[in-house]
Amino acid sequence: MFIDVKQLFEAEGQVIPFTHDLDMSSVELWGTAPFDRPIHLVGKIYNRAGIVCCEYEAQMDYNLMCGRCLERVRRAENYRFEHVLVRELNEEDNGDFIVLSGNLLDLDDLATSDILLELPSVVYCREDCKGLCPKCGTNLNEKDCGCVLKQPDPRLAILSEFFKES
Numbered sequence: 001m002f003i004d005v006k007q008l009f010e011a012e013g014q015v016i017p018f019t020h021d022l023d024m025s026s027v028e029l030w031g032t033a034p035f036d037r038p039i040h041l042v043g044k045i046y047n048r049a050g051i052v053c054c055e056y057e058a059q060m061d062y063n064l065m066c067g068r069c070l071e072r073v074r075r076a077e078n079y080r081f082e083h084v085l086v087r088e089l090n091e092e093d094n095g096d097f098i099v100l101s102g103n104l105l106d107l108d109d110l111a112t113s114d115i116l117l118e119l120p121s122v123v124y125c126r127e128d129c130k131g132l133c134p135k136c137g138t139n140l141n142e143k144d145c146g147c148v149l150k151q152p153d154p155r156l157a158i159l160s161e162f163f164k165e166s
Helices: 006-010 107-118 154-165
Strands: 002-004 015-022 039-048 051-065 072-086 097-099 104-106
Touching: 006 039, 015 107, 039 107, 051 107, 072 107, 104 107
Parallel strands: 072 097
Antiparallel strands: 002 104, 015 039, 039 051, 051 072
């Protein structure tokens, strides 16, 4: 969705409200497509005291794999974003501003970048997730596999013989 912001740069006090459903179903993260439903954006672009700002809220739910047991985890989130829009920069590139080319703001591109940067890199199905057995791959949240995981370091095997003789 493109929004024409030319009138905002020319007249103080102007406001452009917007609502938009952003489709990110084609975005792939860590081997999965986490966005199977549209992301609802609600916000406004306004000029206050000659500064043009875009602020919006993204209401979404996504599903990723648990970082320990690899089960699917669905989360609902609300993120708030705010940006200052400029036509050009007077100094070196600064990440604090969104530089517009022309008079159009590409809301889809801006929101996609914001959302991807805000998502957690690791999600857990629950705080006390036990994960997978490193030996057999059983999900330890569902059952105990009985694998013996504590094996002595073979370099220290000579010490166990020393303690057996005592």
